[in-house]
Amino acid sequence: MAITIDGKNYDETKLSEEVKSSIVQVSNLQSRQKNLTVEFDNTKVLINHHRDIITKGLTDEALVKDEKKEETKQ
DSSP: EEEEEEEEEGGGGGSOHHHHHHHHHHHHHHHHHHHHHHHHHHHHHHHHHHHHHEEEEEEOOGGGOHHHHHHHHH
C-alpha cells in the first residue's frame, strides 16, 4: 500500500515500524488538534453568550456603594 507524504508516494512495506507508528501518531494528533480547535471555537461562543447575559443582568441597584463615600458622610 502506498502512503503519500509531502506529495511523494512511499511503499508502506518498506518503511520501518517506527516510521509507520509515527505516521499513525501524526494522523491521530492532527485529528485531535482539529477537534480541539472546534471545541475552542465553541467555547469562545459560549463565553461571549454568557458575558452578554451577565452584562444585561447587571443593574444599578445591585451595585455596592463605595464604602469610603459612606464613611465620609457619617
